[in-house]
Amino acid sequence: xxxxxxxxxxxxxxxxxxxxxxxxxxxxxxxxxxxxxxxxxxxxxxxxxxxxxxxxxxxxxxxxxxxxxxxxxxxxxxxxxxxxxxxxxxxxxxxxxxxxxxxxxxxxxxxxxxxxxxxxxxxxxxxxxxxxxxxxxxxxxxxxxxxxxxxxxxxxxxxxxxxxxxxxxxxxxxxxxxxxxxxxxxxxxxxxxxxxxxxxxxxxxxxxxxxxxxxxxxxxxxxxxxxxxxxxxxxxxxxxxxxxxxxxxxxxxxxxxxxxxxxxxxxxxxxxxxxxxxxxxxxxxxxxxxxxxxxxxxxxxxxxxx
Amino acid sequence: xxxxxxxxxxxxxxxxxxxxxxxxxxxxxxxxxxxxxxxxxxxxxxxxxxxxxxxxxxxxxxxxxxxxxxxxxxxxxxxxxxxxxxxxxxxxxxxxxxxxxxxxxxxxxxxxxxxxxxxxxxxxxxxxxxxxxxxxxxxxxxxxxxxxxxxxxxxxxxxxxxxxxxxxxxxxxxxxxxxxxxxxxxxxxxxxxxxxxxxxxxxxxxxxxxxxxxxxxxxxxxxxxxxxxxxxxxxxxxxxxxxxxxxxxxxxxxxxxxxxxxxxxxxxxxxxxxxxxxxxxxxxxxxxxxxxxxxxxxxxxxxxxxxxxxxxxxxxxxxxxxxxxxxxxxxxxxxxxxxxxxxxxxxxxxx
Amino acid sequence: xxxxxxxxxxxxxxxxxxxxxxxxxxxxxxxxxxxxxxxxxxxxxxxxxxxxxxxxxxxxxxxxxxxxxxxxxxxxxxxxxxxxxxxxxxxxxxxxxxxxxxxxxxxxxxxxxxxxxxxxxxxxxxxxxxxxxxxxxxxxxxxxxxxxxxxxxxxxxxxxxxxxxxxxxxxxxxxxxxxxxxxxxxxxxxxxxxxxxxxxxxxxxxxxxxxxxxxxxxxxxxxxxxxxxxxxxxxxxxxxxxxxxxxxxxxxxxxxxxxxxxxxxxxxxxxxxxxxxxxxxxxxxxxxxxxxxxxxxx
Numbered sequence: 001x002x003x004x005x006x007x008x009x010x011x012x013x014x015x016x017x018x019x020x021x022x023x024x025x026x027x028x029x030x031x032x033x034x035x036x037x038x039x040x041x042x043x044x045x046x047x048x049x050x051x052x053x054x055x056x057x058x059x060x061x062x063x064x065x066x067x068x069x070x071x072x073x074x075x076x077x078x079x080x081x082x083x084x085x086x087x088x089x090x091x092x093x094x095x096x097x098x099x100x101x102x103x104x105x106x107x108x109x110x111x112x113x114x115x116x117x118x119x120x121x122x123x124x125x126x127x128x129x130x131x132x133x134x135x136x137x138x139x140x141x142x143x144x145x146x147x148x149x150x151x152x153x154x155x156x157x158x159x160x161x162x163x164x165x166x167x168x169x170x171x172x173x174x175x176x177x178x179x180x181x182x183x184x185x186x187x188x189x190x191x192x193x194x195x196x197x198x199x200x201x202x203x204x205x206x207x208x209x210x211x212x213x214x215x216x217x218x219x220x221x222x223x224x225x226x227x228x229x230x231x232x233x234x235x236x237x238x239x240x241x242x243x244x245x246x247x248x249x250x251x252x253x254x255x256x257x258x259x260x261x262x263x264x265x266x267x268x269x270x271x272x273x274x275x276x277x278x279x280x281x282x283x284x285x286x287x288x289x290x291x292x293x294x295x296x297x298x299x300x301x302x303x304x305x306x
Numbered sequence: 307x308x309x310x311x312x313x314x315x316x317x318x319x320x321x322x323x324x325x326x327x328x329x330x331x332x333x334x335x336x337x338x339x340x341x342x343x344x345x346x347x348x349x350x351x352x353x354x355x356x357x358x359x360x361x362x363x364x365x366x367x368x369x370x371x372x373x374x375x376x377x378x379x380x381x382x383x384x385x386x387x388x389x390x391x392x393x394x395x396x397x398x399x400x401x402x403x404x405x406x407x408x409x410x411x412x413x414x415x416x417x418x419x420x421x422x423x424x425x426x427x428x429x430x431x432x433x434x435x436x437x438x439x440x441x442x443x444x445x446x447x448x449x450x451x452x453x454x455x456x457x458x459x460x461x462x463x464x465x466x467x468x469x470x471x472x473x474x475x476x477x478x479x480x481x482x483x484x485x486x487x488x489x490x491x492x493x494x495x496x497x498x499x500x501x502x503x504x505x506x507x508x509x510x511x512x513x514x515x516x517x518x519x520x521x522x523x524x525x526x527x528x529x530x531x532x533x534x535x536x537x538x539x540x541x542x543x544x545x546x547x548x549x550x551x552x553x554x555x556x557x558x559x560x561x562x563x564x565x566x567x568x569x570x571x572x573x574x575x576x577x578x579x580x581x582x583x584x585x586x587x588x589x590x591x592x593x594x595x596x597x598x599x600x601x602x603x604x605x606x607x608x609x610x611x612x613x614x615x616x617x618x619x620x621x622x623x624x625x626x627x628x629x630x631x632x633x634x635x636x637x638x639x640x641x642x643x644x645x646x647x648x649x650x651x652x653x654x655x656x657x
Numbered sequence: 658x659x660x661x662x663x664x665x666x667x668x669x670x671x672x673x674x675x676x677x678x679x680x681x682x683x684x685x686x687x688x689x690x691x692x693x694x695x696x697x698x699x700x701x702x703x704x705x706x707x708x709x710x711x712x713x714x715x716x717x718x719x720x721x722x723x724x725x726x727x728x729x730x731x732x733x734x735x736x737x738x739x740x741x742x743x744x745x746x747x748x749x750x751x752x753x754x755x756x757x758x759x760x761x762x763x764x765x766x767x768x769x770x771x772x773x774x775x776x777x778x779x780x781x782x783x784x785x786x787x788x789x790x791x792x793x794x795x796x797x798x799x800x801x802x803x804x805x806x807x808x809x810x811x812x813x814x815x816x817x818x819x820x821x822x823x824x825x826x827x828x829x830x831x832x833x834x835x836x837x838x839x840x841x842x843x844x845x846x847x848x849x850x851x852x853x854x855x856x857x858x859x860x861x862x863x864x865x866x867x868x869x870x871x872x873x874x875x876x877x878x879x880x881x882x883x884x885x886x887x888x889x890x891x892x893x894x895x896x897x898x899x900x901x902x903x904x905x906x907x908x909x910x911x912x913x914x915x916x917x918x919x920x921x922x923x924x925x926x927x928x929x930x931x932x933x934x935x936x937x938x939x940x941x942x943x944x945x946x947x948x949x950x951x952x953x954x955x
Contacts, residue, residue, distance in 0.1 A: 022850045024860065029746055036742040037754070039735045043828050044760050046782060047772035054775050093681045100674035112678070114943065118686055121939040123889025124766075125909040126928045129916065130689035133696050133925060177685055199668055209669030231762070238765025240892035245913060258767040258892070265771050265896065274775075277768040284763035291763075292756040357851050380857035392848035396870040406856035409866070461856055 051281045055274035066275035074252040075260035075276070078168065082243075082256060083236040086175040090232055091225070094183025098221075099213075102191035103199065113188065119180040127177045128245025135164035135173075166248030171256065174242040179232045186228035187221055194220055223301075227294050234287040238280055307464040307497050308333040309354060313365030316349050316358065323349040324360070325521040331465075331499055331514075333370075336491045338508035339501045341518035342544070347501045348469055350518070354499065355384045355467050369464055385458030385496075389470040391450045393442040399453050400425055400438035406461035428456040431490075448479045459494075468500035472507065484511050505545050509533060517541050539651050542577045549583070549621050551576040557594035557644040565593040565644055576648040580624040584644040585611065587633060594642030597621060599635050611635070613643060693932065696925045708926035713902055714911060718930075720822065721908040725887035728826035729834075733880045736834025737872070743835070744842040758836070761829050766892025773825055774897045778816040788815050809904070817899030822907060825893040830883030837879035838872060845871055874949030878942055885938040889931065 024032075056063055066072065097116060101109060119127065164170045198220070202212040218225075240258040247254045255263065257276055264273035309331040316324040324346045331337050339347040352358040354367060356379030366375045374382050394402050401408075403425045407416060416424070429435055432452040442450055451471065458466060471487065472480040488511040491498055502508050508515045509529040517524045517532060517540075525537040536542040553574055556567045586594060597613040600620070609630040611623045621643065625633075635641070697705065708714070742748075743755050761769065777784040792814065798807040812818030845868065853863040891909040899905045908931060915924035 022847045022854075024745075028860075032738055033742050033746055033748055036735070036739045040739065040754060040757065042783065043824075043831055044757050046776050047769060047828070048760065048764075050772045050775045050782070051768060054772075093678065096674040096681075097678040100671055100678055103668050104671045104675075106675070112682075114939075115682060115686065117939070118690070121885060121889075121935040122690070123891065123909050123912075123928075123931055123935070125891045125912050126693070126889070126932060129912060129924060129928050130693050132916065133692040133921070134689050136921075173685070177689070180685060196668065203667050212668070213670070234763045238763075238768070240765060240767040241890075241909065244891075245916065258765045261765075261767045261771065262896075273771060277765075277771060280765045280768045284760060284765070284768075287763045288756045288759055291759065292752065355855060357855065379851075379855045380859070384855060386852065386855040388848045388852060390846070390848065392846060392852040394849065394852075394867055394870075405853070405858070405866075409853075409856065409858040409862045457852075457856065 048281060048285075051274055051277050054270060055278040057274075058271050062271050063275050063278075066272040069272065071252045071255065072260055072264075072272070072276060075255045075257050076279075078171070078253075078255065079237050079257040081168070082172050082175050083233055085172050086179055086236045087229060087233050089176055090179055090183050091229060093180070094187055094228060095225070097184045098187035098191050099217075101188055102194075103196050116184050117181050119177055122177075124178060124239065124241025125245060127242040128174050131170055131174050131177070131246050132165055135170060165246055166250065167254060170246035171243050171254060174246045175236050175239055178239050178242050179235045182232035182235065183225065183228035186224050186231070190221055190224040191217075223294055223298050227291065230287050230290050230294075234284060237283060307370045309465055309497060309499070310368040311350070311354060311365065312368075314350065314353055314367070315361045315364035316346075316353060317361055322521050324353070326364070327521070327523055328365075329516060329523065329526075331497060333497055334495050335513040336488070336498045336511065337500075337514045337516060338512035339499060339516050339518060340503070340505060340508040340544075341524075342503060344520075345518040346521040347503075347516075347518045351467050351469055351499060351501050354465075355379055355386045356382050357386070383462075383464040385455075385461065385463030385466045387451075387454045387458050387466070387468040387471055389473050391442070391454040391474075393450055393453060393457070395442055397441075398438065399429070399434065399440050399442065399445070402442065402453060403428055403438075403457045403460050405457065424460060425456075428460055431459075431494075432456045446479075447475045448483055451475065451483065459496075463496070466496050466498040468498070470502060471500050472502070472504075480507075487511060509545070517544065519544070536577075536649070539577065542649065547580055547622055549578045549580065551578055551621070551645070551648070552619055555595045555645065557642065558648065559644065559646055573650040576645070576650050578645050578648045580610070580622040581608075582645065582647045583621070583623045584646060585613075585623055585625055585629070585633060585635075586642040586644065587635075588640040588642055592642055594644045597641055597643050599637055599639045599641060602630070602635060602637065604630060613641060615643070690932070693925050693928050696922065697929045700922050700926060704922065705926050708923040709930050713906070714908070714927060716903045717906050717908040717911045720819070720905065721888055724819065724822045724826050724907075725830075725884050725890075728823055728830055728887050729880050729884035731823075731827055732830045732834050732883045733876055736831065736879060736883075737838060737876065740835045740838035740842055744839060758832050761831050766829065766890065767896070769828055770825060770893040770896035773828060773893065774816050774821070777821060777824055777897065779814065781816070784815050791815055791820065812905065814899075816897050817905075819898075819905050821897035821899065822894055822905060825897050826887040826890060829890050829893055830887045833883040833886065834876065834879035837875045837882065841872055841875040874945060878945050878949070881938055881942045881945065885935055885942070888938075889935060 055066075097112075100106075101113065164173070198216050199212050202216045203209075207215065237256075238258060239256075240262070243256055244259060244262070247256070247259055249255060249259060249263065251263070257280055261273050261276050261280070264270075264276065309329070311327060311329040314324050314327045314329075315322075327346070327350060329350065339350060341347045349358060353360050356367075356374070356377065360367075360375075366373055368374065369382070379386075394405065397405070400422075404421050407421045407424065410416075415421075425438065426435075429438055432455055434449060434452055434456070437445065437449065437453075442453065445453065451474075455468075455471075472483055475483065484507055487500075500512075509532075512529060514526065515529055515532050516526050519540045525532050525541050527535075532541060533545050536545060542548050553576055554567055555576065557565050558567065559565060586592065588596065595615060597615040599611060600614045601612040603610040604627065607627070608624045609627050611625065611630075613621045613623060615621060623643070633641075700708070739758065743751065743758075774781075776782050777787070779785065779788045795808050795811050795813055798805075798811075810819075812820055815821060815824070849867055849871070850863050853867045854860075858866065889909060891907070891913070894907050895910055898907060898910075900910060908927060912924045912927050912931075915921075915927065
């Protein structure tokens, strides 16, 4: 949450008037503001407006009718299911990683931090591909998942009807991969800044490890954690490239909302495609609002504590 | 080059930083702007430098006879040294000092060799001869301060302005550097104004001290004047320790050498410095205010006593170590206090 | 990685949290990534070269790297202005604008893709008037300098052509430069500018000689991050690019195409080339940040 601290400074800084030497001439100021707003208008505001305009192009009735489609509803359900698994998994990981990285000293710590960021550097398409390589029919574990090679395991998996690639587990795994760093990278700098004094104090006062975490650490990091969760969730629900590779695009079964958008769009069903998109765009806006609120709240609490 | 500021008012929103301030800095003098934080001293310095503009309709700034109120900072001919130095981190010490010359218009700019020559002279002047190639991050705090000074001097300023020049340094370096600044000033003889909240610093090196409080100037004078003859209760309390004696008291010195009660019966408070009090062992029939000893600190060149008069009026007294030995005092001993010098102020009179 | 504790700690949970972290990291990230490299090592050198250096693949590299570079460059320029405006000036709606900068992070790429297509297509709000202008301009350039084959480089249309790729990549890289510059700008001491002004520098000299050098490390970092993100981008591009082989086909799309043809080795080989490029960029970004931290610690 490093950015939130600086946001606070910006707010405080805005209150203090700039001296004559650091002020730009009004024409410079207004032209730069103009350039910035035109640029952001073309690249951010117009796309957002386009989503809703296109969705409502044929009227409100058709807009709502788009959501009655069984395949679309299945896509919505799958998207929520995926996020409901991927987000908690990465929260548990993020907290564990932040705990060992910030509260203890060990060799290879900076390498570990770099490795946690690794999925951000990997193209979504490749994120999907590597799971196909591991679990696909031609992959390492593929033969085990296919009945025949190892009859006992294959039979068992077949009976349980477990498939990874072109099925829900693959979608969940690929989503976990692409959202992997979100929670950890919010918590690590935050907990690093907070140090270990309070935890030591709790331990010397007789608290157990779990009590220390729950009553001392967690309240301190709850906003950072929430921040990580909403970013993680937005990406989990919106991921397209990675999920596209592992999904197999089976209608009503392995399509998430972004994939459903693609299918509807490619079928020239633009109203439905943009209607589903409008839900995702609203999710994005809610995410941005929550994010700003947390930054604001965090800035407030910093201001009163300082 | 003298500096004259007349009727300077500066407000930030609803906050008044300067309220109609008049200041004259004589040519070639080293002047300290002294005051607590929020007194307006830094704002005054910044207005003189042109980094801040005084409220419209308020007064003028003049350098010698020239009105510079509307001259932008870079053209005023001021050298400004910032509290945290504000050195350019991506430039070497050499480039930092040369900056003011390098940004001159081509036809005014000295040649490369002339610039190098000037920078080396300045480096020598601030005793950093061989550090030109270093970056600011590779210098100590005291060295950075001197680089900042050299950078300000490179443009041949008419006046030198320093904002809390020693504020960010540790105590030992601070003492060395302020003596060095005094010598340095005597060498270059440039009109210099510096801001400080440290009275010891101001009294030690300034030719003239300007004491500020709550957006106004309280008093201007030599260090001796402001210390010995404070014009206001604020100056009295801000410069050194002072006892506010709740009158009536006995034991005031009269002109003829006798002692008696404070003569002006309408005064409520008398300001007395700890060393202006005298301590006697208690004896019946001798004039003085009765008090008892609460603490004795004898670790130092003078002995500091805390006496208590009545139930709750604490009085600090400084006497020599020799006098302490003569008196042979112990805690709770009754003593008589006598006042050698005191001062009262109109605002403390009962109406 | 060694997990030796350098000092005993009274805080509990070290073994458990580190063990879980390493296991999870290994299973979710490292083993699958390793699979790509091992899969590639099964290929012969000749097969590998054919897979990663066929004309169609080479054309996709040129487009992906070129358009990503250009988009990151444009984002650096406008990102600098946006960050400056957001930090230094106050204007109505500033907080909303500030929040909106993160939209490309929050908006699913597929949604961005179809929305941008709708706007920049020749019947869209912007494409409607911009495409004829663009087509005419490129045609004029071509007539003027026929040897340069401008229409191959620049494309005659906006959406469903190369400009569309550039637009989508600019969109998704937009927040990086702004968000890396903002904190640096906020922490920039006003005294630096005042010092520069008091030494006689005019505003332009102050900006180019004092402020810009201070921002440069962050600007390069933001550029590299936007570039890396654009290289791997898929979702927003496929809708707007037109996806013509040898012309407007990006590398990630080619990986998917190979996968759909069950050419696992071909797809993996290209993926390895992209992975290595990304890791080099990541390394560069880390080195830059380390360098600027050391450089700026005063």
